[in-house]
Amino acid sequence: MDVLLTEANWKAKGLPLRSMKEKLSQSKTGISEALRVLATMDKTLRAEILNAALVKKMDTVLKATETALKKLKAEDKKLVALRDNMVKAVAGYRKEHNDLVGRITRDNIGSISGGIKMLRAQAVKEFSTENQDFVDGATKVANADAVKIMAYIDTIDVSTLNISNAGRWKTLIDERAQWEKDVKQALKTSLLEIRKGQGDTIDRLKASCQL
Numbered sequence: 001m002d003v004l005l006t007e008a009n010w011k012a013k014g015l016p017l018r019s020m021k022e023k024l025s026q027s028k029t030g031i032s033e034a035l036r037v038l039a040t041m042d043k044t045l046r047a048e049i050l051n052a053a054l055v056k057k058m059d060t061v062l063k064a065t066e067t068a069l070k071k072l073k074a075e076d077k078k079l080v081a082l083r084d085n086m087v088k089a090v091a092g093y094r095k096e097h098n099d100l101v102g103r104i105t106r107d108n109i110g111s112i113s114g115g116i117k118m119l120r121a122q123a124v125k126e127f128s129t130e131n132q133d134f135v136d137g138a139t140k141v142a143n144a145d146a147v148k149i150m151a152y153i154d155t156i157d158v159s160t161l162n163i164s165n166a167g168r169w170k171t172l173i174d175e176r177a178q179w180e181k182d183v184k185q186a187l188k189t190s191l192l193e194i195r196k197g198q199g200d201t202i203d204r205l206k207a208s209c210q211l
Helices: 007-013 020-025 031-047 052-070 077-102 115-125 129-141 146-153 166-208
Strands: none
Touching: 007 031, 031 052, 052 077, 115 129, 129 146, 146 166
């Protein structure tokens, strides 16, 4: 956050410039209090930048800070300049926040503090939690072999996902089920043939051992 919007900077560079006349006509400016709340909200919002409820609260805090600044009665030119620059800093805070939000994409949301948490919360509102569940699960098996991938796919309902190849997954699942049947049948056939052959071998062995 811009140093101009810190309470410490205001107390060090703003308050000393207030004249006695100003203090008598406006004993309380509310600026220190507003900056204190702003600092707390800034820390909270930075932990969850995509939390709409927190953004709304921050909007209220920024408006209150701006109002307190604009109501300040100041005669000293340096104090007037400081106040005007602080008002600009409030606008700058908004722009910085909006620019940061604007740069968030699906590829980098995981690196944003609280990003995935808020994405999942939004998905709950939109009844689309299955999509994030799929991302979480599929990521874990992405580098596994095809058998493990299919085992994972078999645990979900692909028809609930926002994907264009749901039909292809359904076909692969059906093909896998048939393949498993074919494998079991092939093993059964092989065992029967080997056992039959061994039966013939035993018969010949028995014949050679007759007295």
